[in-house]
Amino acid sequence: xxxxxxxxxxxxxxxxxxxxxxxxxxxxxxxxxxxxxxxxxxxxxxxxxxxxxxxxxxxxxxxxxxxxxxxxxxxxxxxxxxxxxxxxxxxxxxxxxxxxxxxxxxxxxxxxxxxxxxxxxxxxxxxxxxxxxxxxxxxxxxxxxxxxxxxxxxxxx
Numbered sequence: 001x002x003x004x005x006x007x008x009x010x011x012x013x014x015x016x017x018x019x020x021x022x023x024x025x026x027x028x029x030x031x032x033x034x035x036x037x038x039x040x041x042x043x044x045x046x047x048x049x050x051x052x053x054x055x056x057x058x059x060x061x062x063x064x065x066x067x068x069x070x071x072x073x074x075x076x077x078x079x080x081x082x083x084x085x086x087x088x089x090x091x092x093x094x095x096x097x098x099x100x101x102x103x104x105x106x107x108x109x110x111x112x113x114x115x116x117x118x119x120x121x122x123x124x125x126x127x128x129x130x131x132x133x134x135x136x137x138x139x140x141x142x143x144x145x146x147x148x149x150x151x152x153x154x155x156x157x
Contacts, residue, residue, distance in 0.1 A: 011106070012061040015053065016095055016126075017045060017134060018112035019066040019073075020088050025113055025131040038070035042079050045134060049078040053133045056109065065092050089117045096126045 023030045023037045030037035045062050052058035062079045067088035075081040084091035096108055108126035111134050112118060118128035 012059055013056055013107035013109060014099055015048065015056075015060045015062045015109045015111065015134075016092055016121075017041070017062065017064045018088060018092055018110070018114060018117065019064050019070060020068065021112045021114050021117075022131040022134060023070075026135070034069035035073055038064070038066050038073045041134075042073060042076060042081060046076060046078040048134050053109070053129065056107070060109075063095065065095070067091070089114060089120070092117060093120050093124070096121045096124045100124050100126070 019038050019041060023034070023041055028037075042064050045064060048058075049060050049062040050058050052060055064073075064075075064079055064081045065084055065088050066073050066081055067084040067086075071083045073081050073083075082091060082095065092110060092112070096110060099106060099108055104125075108121075108124075109129055110117070110121040110126045111129045111131060112121075113131050122128055
């Protein structure tokens with residue numbers, strides 16, 4: 001009898017994305033349409049799944065954790081969406097803990113700017129990454145991320 005097949009992407013590095021935190025990291029009006037903002041992030045993560053992130057080439061297994069008003073966002077090929085019934089942070093910690101226990105050699109990455117969450121997942125062996133890791137340049141502004149400019153982005157006189 002053949003051994004059971006591993007789920008798709010089981011041997012790939014796992015990238016878990018704190019959807020609310022990453023969406024909230026850019027003041028682009030996301031609060032007017034939280035599900036739409038989560039869907040845009042999910043769609044952008046398809047490219048991340050294929051290409052990887054700095055220092056971790058693709059392909060990656062990607063999980064987007066959503067909560068609150070974005071709870072009904074569905075997954076798409078390349079990005080699994082997990083809805084948190086309560087705290088998104090707690091759900092992320094549960095996912096990382098389960099994965100660390102079942103596949104201790106698998107590389108685990110968590111995208112969030114939340115300092116407390118970064119500490120909690122690092123204690124489980126995951127590598128915390130900042131939101132800019134998964135933000136892609138906006139099509140109407142090549143070479144720029146979809147965030148407002150910072151003073152360091154502006155040309156100096």
